[in-house]
Amino acid sequence: MTTTTDRADALAERLFGATLGALELFSVYLGAELDLYRPLAEEGPLTAGGLAGRAGIAPRYAREWLEQQAVAGLIEVDEADGAPDDRRYALAPDHARVLVDADDLAHVAPFAHMIVGIGAALPRVAKAYRTGAGVPYAAYGRAFRHGQGHINRPAFARELPDVWLAAMPDVVARLETARHPRVADVGCGQGFASVAVARAFLGAHVDGLDADPASIGDARAHAREAGVDGRVRFIEADAGELADYGPYDLVLVLESLHDMADPAAALAAARAALAPGGTVLVVDERVAAAFHAPGDEVERTMYGWSVTHCLPSSLAEQPSAAIGTVMRPHTVRELAGEAGYGGVEVLPVDNDFFRLYRLHV
Numbered sequence: 162m163t164t165t166t167d168r169a170d171a172l173a174e175r176l177f178g179a180t181l182g183a184l185e186l187f188s189v190y191l192g193a194e195l196d197l198y199r200p201l202a203e204e205g206p207l208t209a210g211g212l213a214g215r216a217g218i219a220p221r222y223a224r225e226w227l228e229q230q231a232v233a234g235l236i237e238v239d240e241a242d243g244a245p246d247d248r249r250y251a252l253a254p255d256h257a258r259v260l261v262d263a264d265d266l267a268h269v270a271p272f273a274h275m276i277v278g279i280g281a282a283l284p285r286v287a288k289a290y291r292t293g294a295g296v297p298y299a300a301y302g303r304a305f306r307h308g309q310g311h312i313n314r315p316a317f318a319r320e321l322p323d324v325w326l327a328a329m330p331d332v333v334a335r336l337e338t339a340r341h342p343r344v345a346d347v348g349c350g351q352g353f354a355s356v357a358v359a360r361a362f363l364g365a366h367v368d369g370l371d372a373d374p375a376s377i378g379d380a381r382a383h384a385r386e387a388g389v390d391g392r393v394r395f396i397e398a399d400a401g402e403l404a405d406y407g408p409y410d411l412v413l414v415l416e417s418l419h420d421m422a423d424p425a426a427a428l429a430a431a432r433a434a435l436a437p438g439g440t441v442l443v444v445d446e447r448v449a450a451a452f453h454a455p456g457d458e459v460e461r462t463m464y465g466w467s468v469t470h471c472l473p474s475s476l477a478e479q480p481s482a483a484i485g486t487v488m489r490p491h492t493v494r495e496l497a498g499e500a501g502y503g504g505v506e507v508l509p510v511d512n513d514f515f516r517l518y519r520l521h522v
Contacts, residue, residue: 183276185233189260190273190304191226198252198260198270205251206239212250220246235260263311264318271311278305279469286473295476298373298420305470306376310351313416316515317354321415322361325444325517328508332440335410336362342410345370347400347431348417352380352393358413359389368406369395400427407434414443416515418496419488420471422478428500432522441502441520447512448487459514463487493518 192198200215201207207215209224216223227250231238235256239249252260258267278301279286285296326333336342342365346355349369359367371377377397384390396406400421403412412431418424431441446463449456456464467486475481484492494505497520508517 185235186273186276188226188229188233189235189270190277192230192260193270193273194304197223197226198257201236201250201252202254202257202261206237206249207251208249209246264315266315266319268315269312271308271314274304274308275312276308278302278308281305283469286469289473289476293476295478295481296473297477298474299375301470301474303375306351306373306379310353310376310379313350314353316512317357317415320512321354321357325442325508325510326361328510328517329440329442329519332411332442335438336365339410340364341366343368343408343436345403345406345409345412345431345434347403347412347414347427348420349380349395350376350417352376352383352395354413354415355380355393355395356384356387356389359384359393360387365392367393368409369393370398370400370403370406371395372397372399401430403427403430404433408436408439409434410436410439412439412441414441416444416446418443418445418493419484419486420475422475422481424482424484425496425499428496428502428520432501432520435522439522441522443493443518443520444515445488445493445518446486447514447516448489450490452489460487490516490518 195216195218197212197216197218200212204215209227210220212227213220213223224245227236227248230236231241231250236250236252241248258265260270262268281304282296282301285300289296326336336344342362344358344365344367346352346358346367346369349355349371352369355367355369359365369380371380374397377395380395381390384393384395401423412434414427414431418427421427428441435441447459448463449460463486471486472483475485476483490507497505502520502522504521506519506521508519510517
Protein backbone atom coordinates (compact mmCIF):
# COMPACT_ATOMS: atom_id res chain seq x y z
CA MET A 162 0.00 0.00 0.00
CA THR A 163 1.09 3.57 -0.65
CA THR A 164 2.18 5.21 2.59
CA THR A 165 2.15 8.87 3.57
CA THR A 166 5.94 8.89 3.23
CA ASP A 167 5.72 7.45 -0.27
CA ARG A 168 3.31 10.20 -1.29
CA ALA A 169 5.50 12.90 0.23
CA ASP A 170 8.61 11.53 -1.50
CA ALA A 171 6.77 11.32 -4.82
CA LEU A 172 5.61 14.94 -4.56
CA ALA A 173 9.07 16.11 -3.49
CA GLU A 174 10.59 14.36 -6.51
CA ARG A 175 7.92 15.87 -8.76
CA LEU A 176 8.67 19.40 -7.55
CA PHE A 177 12.40 18.81 -7.91
CA GLY A 178 11.76 17.74 -11.50
CA ALA A 179 9.66 20.86 -12.05
CA THR A 180 12.49 23.00 -10.70
CA LEU A 181 14.96 21.35 -13.04
CA GLY A 182 12.57 21.88 -15.94
CA ALA A 183 12.07 25.54 -15.07
CA LEU A 184 15.80 26.20 -14.85
CA GLU A 185 16.38 24.52 -18.21
CA LEU A 186 13.56 26.59 -19.73
CA PHE A 187 15.31 29.71 -18.47
CA SER A 188 18.48 28.53 -20.21
CA VAL A 189 16.47 27.97 -23.40
CA TYR A 190 15.15 31.53 -23.04
CA LEU A 191 18.76 32.79 -22.94
CA GLY A 192 19.63 30.72 -25.98
CA ALA A 193 16.67 32.01 -27.97
CA GLU A 194 16.81 35.61 -26.77
CA LEU A 195 20.54 35.92 -27.49
CA ASP A 196 20.28 33.88 -30.73
CA LEU A 197 22.84 31.34 -29.54
CA TYR A 198 21.25 28.27 -31.08
CA ARG A 199 21.29 29.39 -34.69
CA PRO A 200 25.10 29.63 -35.14
CA LEU A 201 25.47 26.26 -33.42
CA ALA A 202 23.02 24.76 -35.92
CA GLU A 203 24.35 26.53 -39.02
CA GLU A 204 28.08 26.89 -38.32
CA GLY A 205 28.88 24.44 -35.53
CA PRO A 206 30.79 22.81 -34.05
CA LEU A 207 31.98 25.98 -32.31
CA THR A 208 34.14 26.66 -29.30
CA ALA A 209 32.95 28.96 -26.53
CA GLY A 210 35.08 31.71 -28.03
CA GLY A 211 33.68 31.07 -31.48
CA LEU A 212 30.09 31.28 -30.25
CA ALA A 213 30.89 34.38 -28.19
CA GLY A 214 32.26 36.14 -31.25
CA ARG A 215 29.33 35.26 -33.47
CA ALA A 216 26.63 36.04 -30.89
CA GLY A 217 28.23 39.08 -29.31
CA ILE A 218 28.33 37.75 -25.75
CA ALA A 219 31.11 37.43 -23.18
CA PRO A 220 33.26 34.30 -23.62
CA ARG A 221 32.93 33.19 -19.98
CA TYR A 222 29.13 33.28 -20.19
CA ALA A 223 29.31 31.44 -23.51
CA ARG A 224 31.37 28.67 -21.96
CA GLU A 225 29.09 28.18 -18.96
CA TRP A 226 25.94 28.20 -21.08
CA LEU A 227 27.42 25.73 -23.56
CA GLU A 228 28.48 23.38 -20.78
CA GLN A 229 25.02 23.57 -19.20
CA GLN A 230 23.32 22.91 -22.54
CA ALA A 231 25.55 19.91 -23.17
CA VAL A 232 25.00 18.51 -19.68
CA ALA A 233 21.25 18.93 -20.22
CA GLY A 234 21.50 17.02 -23.49
CA LEU A 235 20.20 19.90 -25.61
CA ILE A 236 23.37 20.34 -27.67
CA GLU A 237 26.29 18.03 -28.47
CA VAL A 238 29.94 18.36 -27.51
CA ASP A 239 33.06 16.94 -29.16
CA GLU A 240 35.86 15.73 -26.87
CA ALA A 241 34.13 16.47 -23.58
CA ASP A 242 37.36 15.64 -21.74
CA GLY A 243 39.30 18.36 -23.56
CA ALA A 244 40.30 21.74 -22.20
CA PRO A 245 37.21 23.92 -21.51
CA ASP A 246 38.03 26.56 -24.11
CA ASP A 247 38.88 23.94 -26.75
CA ARG A 248 35.65 21.95 -26.59
CA ARG A 249 33.46 22.31 -29.65
CA TYR A 250 29.67 22.32 -29.54
CA ALA A 251 26.94 21.88 -32.15
CA LEU A 252 23.15 21.69 -32.39
CA ALA A 253 21.88 18.58 -34.15
CA PRO A 254 19.22 19.01 -36.89
CA ASP A 255 16.50 17.20 -34.92
CA HIS A 256 17.00 19.49 -31.92
CA ALA A 257 17.22 22.52 -34.22
CA ARG A 258 13.60 21.79 -35.21
CA VAL A 259 12.61 22.33 -31.58
CA LEU A 260 14.90 25.21 -30.74
CA VAL A 261 15.43 27.21 -33.97
CA ASP A 262 12.99 26.46 -36.79
CA ALA A 263 10.13 28.88 -36.10
CA ASP A 264 7.60 27.27 -38.47
CA ASP A 265 8.28 23.66 -37.50
CA LEU A 266 5.46 21.97 -35.59
CA ALA A 267 8.07 20.68 -33.14
CA HIS A 268 9.17 24.23 -32.27
CA VAL A 269 8.19 24.58 -28.61
CA ALA A 270 11.12 26.75 -27.48
CA PRO A 271 8.78 29.79 -27.20
CA PHE A 272 7.33 28.22 -24.04
CA ALA A 273 10.50 29.54 -22.37
CA HIS A 274 9.63 33.14 -23.25
CA MET A 275 6.10 32.65 -21.92
CA ILE A 276 7.39 31.32 -18.61
CA VAL A 277 9.82 34.23 -18.27
CA GLY A 278 7.01 36.72 -18.96
CA ILE A 279 4.77 35.11 -16.35
CA GLY A 280 7.63 35.06 -13.83
CA ALA A 281 8.13 38.81 -14.24
CA ALA A 282 4.42 39.45 -13.61
CA LEU A 283 3.89 37.00 -10.73
CA PRO A 284 4.18 39.59 -7.92
CA ARG A 285 1.31 41.52 -9.55
CA VAL A 286 -0.63 38.29 -9.97
CA ALA A 287 -0.25 37.50 -6.26
CA LYS A 288 -1.49 40.98 -5.38
CA ALA A 289 -4.46 40.52 -7.74
CA TYR A 290 -5.39 37.29 -5.96
CA ARG A 291 -5.75 39.30 -2.73
CA THR A 292 -7.72 42.17 -4.24
CA GLY A 293 -9.77 40.39 -6.91
CA ALA A 294 -8.44 42.79 -9.56
CA GLY A 295 -6.81 41.76 -12.81
CA VAL A 296 -3.37 42.02 -14.37
CA PRO A 297 -3.29 43.72 -17.80
CA TYR A 298 -1.86 41.74 -20.69
CA ALA A 299 0.82 44.40 -21.17
CA ALA A 300 2.16 43.67 -17.67
CA TYR A 301 3.48 40.31 -18.89
CA GLY A 302 5.84 42.18 -21.19
CA ARG A 303 7.60 41.52 -24.46
CA ALA A 304 8.80 38.07 -23.42
CA PHE A 305 5.30 36.69 -22.94
CA ARG A 306 4.00 38.44 -26.07
CA HIS A 307 6.81 36.93 -28.12
CA GLY A 308 6.32 33.50 -26.59
CA GLN A 309 2.57 33.42 -27.11
CA GLY A 310 2.85 34.60 -30.70
CA HIS A 311 5.61 32.19 -31.61
CA ILE A 312 4.27 29.11 -29.82
CA ASN A 313 1.18 29.34 -32.06
CA ARG A 314 3.11 30.31 -35.20
CA PRO A 315 3.81 26.74 -36.45
CA ALA A 316 0.17 25.68 -36.14
CA PHE A 317 -1.04 28.86 -37.81
CA ALA A 318 1.53 28.61 -40.60
CA ARG A 319 1.09 24.89 -41.34
CA GLU A 320 -2.19 23.60 -39.95
CA LEU A 321 -4.55 26.56 -40.26
CA PRO A 322 -4.64 26.67 -44.09
CA ASP A 323 -4.04 22.98 -44.84
CA VAL A 324 -5.91 21.19 -42.05
CA TRP A 325 -8.24 23.45 -40.09
CA LEU A 326 -9.79 25.34 -42.99
CA ALA A 327 -9.68 22.21 -45.14
CA ALA A 328 -12.18 20.70 -42.69
CA MET A 329 -14.67 23.23 -44.14
CA PRO A 330 -14.46 22.62 -47.93
CA ASP A 331 -17.21 25.13 -48.67
CA VAL A 332 -15.26 27.86 -46.90
CA VAL A 333 -12.07 27.00 -48.80
CA ALA A 334 -13.99 27.09 -52.08
CA ARG A 335 -15.36 30.51 -51.24
CA LEU A 336 -11.92 31.85 -50.36
CA GLU A 337 -10.47 30.46 -53.58
CA THR A 338 -13.21 31.56 -55.99
CA ALA A 339 -14.61 34.82 -54.59
CA ARG A 340 -13.25 37.94 -56.27
CA HIS A 341 -11.79 39.52 -53.12
CA PRO A 342 -12.77 37.42 -50.11
CA ARG A 343 -12.42 39.15 -46.77
CA VAL A 344 -11.22 37.46 -43.59
CA ALA A 345 -11.06 38.78 -40.03
CA ASP A 346 -8.64 37.48 -37.41
CA VAL A 347 -10.04 38.50 -34.01
CA GLY A 348 -7.49 38.71 -31.20
CA CYS A 349 -4.76 38.40 -33.82
CA GLY A 350 -1.80 38.87 -31.47
CA GLN A 351 1.41 39.01 -33.47
CA GLY A 352 -0.46 38.33 -36.70
CA PHE A 353 0.88 34.95 -37.77
CA ALA A 354 -2.58 33.54 -38.57
CA SER A 355 -3.45 36.57 -40.67
CA VAL A 356 -0.21 36.21 -42.60
CA ALA A 357 -0.80 32.48 -43.12
CA VAL A 358 -4.29 33.07 -44.56
CA ALA A 359 -3.00 35.77 -46.92
CA ARG A 360 -0.25 33.47 -48.14
CA ALA A 361 -2.62 30.54 -48.68
CA PHE A 362 -5.37 32.51 -50.46
CA LEU A 363 -3.76 35.02 -52.77
CA GLY A 364 -6.97 36.92 -53.48
CA ALA A 365 -7.92 37.32 -49.83
CA HIS A 366 -7.77 40.53 -47.84
CA VAL A 367 -7.29 40.01 -44.12
CA ASP A 368 -7.99 42.29 -41.15
CA GLY A 369 -6.33 41.42 -37.86
CA LEU A 370 -7.83 43.04 -34.77
CA ASP A 371 -6.28 43.19 -31.32
CA ALA A 372 -6.67 45.56 -28.38
CA ASP A 373 -2.96 45.36 -27.46
CA PRO A 374 -0.98 48.08 -29.26
CA ALA A 375 2.36 46.29 -28.90
CA SER A 376 0.95 43.15 -30.52
CA ILE A 377 -0.41 45.21 -33.41
CA GLY A 378 3.03 46.75 -33.90
CA ASP A 379 4.61 43.29 -33.98
CA ALA A 380 1.96 42.03 -36.41
CA ARG A 381 2.56 44.87 -38.85
CA ALA A 382 6.28 44.13 -38.83
CA HIS A 383 5.65 40.43 -39.46
CA ALA A 384 3.32 41.22 -42.39
CA ARG A 385 5.99 43.43 -43.94
CA GLU A 386 8.61 40.71 -43.51
CA ALA A 387 6.26 38.19 -45.17
CA GLY A 388 5.53 40.56 -48.07
CA VAL A 389 1.75 40.50 -47.53
CA ASP A 390 1.21 43.91 -45.94
CA GLY A 391 -0.60 45.08 -49.07
CA ARG A 392 -3.41 42.58 -48.39
CA VAL A 393 -3.23 42.40 -44.60
CA ARG A 394 -3.98 45.27 -42.27
CA PHE A 395 -3.83 45.25 -38.49
CA ILE A 396 -6.23 47.34 -36.47
CA GLU A 397 -5.93 48.25 -32.81
CA ALA A 398 -9.54 47.61 -31.76
CA ASP A 399 -11.68 45.64 -29.37
CA ALA A 400 -13.38 42.47 -30.63
CA GLY A 401 -16.75 44.11 -30.10
CA GLU A 402 -15.92 46.66 -32.81
CA LEU A 403 -15.54 44.05 -35.57
CA ALA A 404 -18.85 44.89 -37.26
CA ASP A 405 -17.48 48.37 -38.01
CA TYR A 406 -14.96 46.84 -40.43
CA GLY A 407 -17.00 44.06 -42.14
CA PRO A 408 -18.55 42.35 -43.93
CA TYR A 409 -16.38 39.23 -43.87
CA ASP A 410 -16.57 35.88 -45.59
CA LEU A 411 -14.71 34.25 -42.69
CA VAL A 412 -14.15 35.36 -39.11
CA LEU A 413 -11.42 33.55 -37.15
CA VAL A 414 -11.26 33.59 -33.35
CA LEU A 415 -8.09 31.65 -32.67
CA GLU A 416 -6.85 31.01 -29.15
CA SER A 417 -8.40 34.23 -27.90
CA LEU A 418 -12.06 33.72 -26.95
CA HIS A 419 -11.32 32.46 -23.44
CA ASP A 420 -9.21 35.58 -22.77
CA MET A 421 -11.99 38.05 -23.56
CA ALA A 422 -13.86 39.86 -20.82
CA ASP A 423 -17.11 39.67 -22.81
CA PRO A 424 -16.80 36.69 -25.14
CA ALA A 425 -20.53 36.54 -25.93
CA ALA A 426 -20.47 40.13 -27.15
CA ALA A 427 -17.39 39.34 -29.26
CA LEU A 428 -19.19 36.41 -30.89
CA ALA A 429 -22.27 38.58 -31.48
CA ALA A 430 -20.07 41.18 -33.16
CA ALA A 431 -18.53 38.46 -35.32
CA ARG A 432 -22.00 37.30 -36.40
CA ALA A 433 -23.01 40.88 -37.19
CA ALA A 434 -19.85 41.32 -39.27
CA LEU A 435 -20.49 38.33 -41.53
CA ALA A 436 -21.31 38.66 -45.20
CA PRO A 437 -24.30 36.55 -46.30
CA GLY A 438 -23.25 32.91 -46.06
CA GLY A 439 -20.13 33.76 -44.09
CA THR A 440 -18.60 31.55 -41.42
CA VAL A 441 -17.21 31.95 -37.90
CA LEU A 442 -14.48 29.54 -36.77
CA VAL A 443 -13.45 29.43 -33.11
CA VAL A 444 -10.30 27.52 -32.16
CA ASP A 445 -9.67 27.09 -28.46
CA GLU A 446 -8.17 24.67 -25.98
CA ARG A 447 -8.86 20.92 -26.19
CA VAL A 448 -9.65 20.53 -22.51
CA ALA A 449 -11.78 17.75 -21.04
CA ALA A 450 -15.55 17.95 -21.49
CA ALA A 451 -16.01 18.11 -17.69
CA PHE A 452 -13.88 18.80 -14.63
CA HIS A 453 -12.12 15.84 -13.04
CA ALA A 454 -9.07 15.52 -10.81
CA PRO A 455 -6.32 14.56 -11.12
CA GLY A 456 -6.21 15.60 -14.77
CA ASP A 457 -3.97 14.66 -17.67
CA GLU A 458 -0.97 16.71 -18.78
CA VAL A 459 -2.97 18.87 -21.19
CA GLU A 460 -5.49 19.73 -18.47
CA ARG A 461 -2.69 20.49 -16.01
CA THR A 462 -0.96 22.72 -18.57
CA MET A 463 -4.12 24.69 -19.33
CA TYR A 464 -4.87 25.27 -15.66
CA GLY A 465 -1.24 26.34 -15.21
CA TRP A 466 -1.66 29.06 -17.84
CA SER A 467 -5.02 29.99 -16.36
CA VAL A 468 -3.98 30.60 -12.74
CA THR A 469 -0.90 32.62 -13.76
CA HIS A 470 -2.02 34.50 -16.86
CA CYS A 471 -5.33 33.97 -18.64
CA LEU A 472 -7.67 34.51 -15.68
CA PRO A 473 -5.77 37.51 -14.26
CA SER A 474 -5.52 39.05 -17.73
CA SER A 475 -9.24 38.66 -18.45
CA LEU A 476 -10.11 40.19 -15.06
CA ALA A 477 -8.18 43.36 -15.94
CA GLU A 478 -11.29 44.53 -17.81
CA GLN A 479 -14.54 44.78 -15.86
CA PRO A 480 -17.14 43.43 -15.93
CA SER A 481 -15.57 40.14 -16.96
CA ALA A 482 -16.90 36.68 -17.76
CA ALA A 483 -13.69 35.43 -16.08
CA ILE A 484 -13.61 32.18 -18.04
CA GLY A 485 -9.90 31.34 -17.76
CA THR A 486 -7.98 29.06 -20.08
CA VAL A 487 -10.11 25.99 -19.38
CA MET A 488 -13.08 26.74 -21.63
CA ARG A 489 -15.04 23.52 -22.05
CA PRO A 490 -17.28 22.72 -25.04
CA HIS A 491 -20.50 23.38 -23.15
CA THR A 492 -19.26 26.90 -22.39
CA VAL A 493 -18.61 27.59 -26.08
CA ARG A 494 -22.13 26.41 -26.89
CA GLU A 495 -23.61 28.61 -24.17
CA LEU A 496 -21.70 31.67 -25.42
CA ALA A 497 -22.70 30.98 -29.02
CA GLY A 498 -26.36 30.63 -28.02
CA GLU A 499 -26.21 33.87 -26.09
CA ALA A 500 -24.68 35.54 -29.16
CA GLY A 501 -27.55 34.37 -31.39
CA TYR A 502 -26.00 31.46 -33.29
CA GLY A 503 -28.17 28.55 -34.34
CA GLY A 504 -25.69 25.83 -33.46
CA VAL A 505 -22.09 24.79 -32.87
CA GLU A 506 -20.30 22.05 -34.81
CA VAL A 507 -17.08 20.52 -33.47
CA LEU A 508 -14.97 19.88 -36.55
CA PRO A 509 -13.34 16.44 -36.95
CA VAL A 510 -9.77 17.68 -36.65
CA ASP A 511 -7.32 15.68 -34.56
CA ASN A 512 -5.09 17.94 -32.47
CA ASP A 513 -3.57 17.40 -29.03
CA PHE A 514 -4.13 20.97 -27.88
CA PHE A 515 -6.89 22.62 -29.95
CA ARG A 516 -10.58 21.99 -30.52
CA LEU A 517 -12.28 23.59 -33.54
CA TYR A 518 -15.81 24.96 -33.38
CA ARG A 519 -17.74 26.07 -36.45
CA LEU A 520 -20.56 28.41 -35.40
CA HIS A 521 -23.69 28.17 -37.53
CA VAL A 522 -25.80 31.27 -38.05
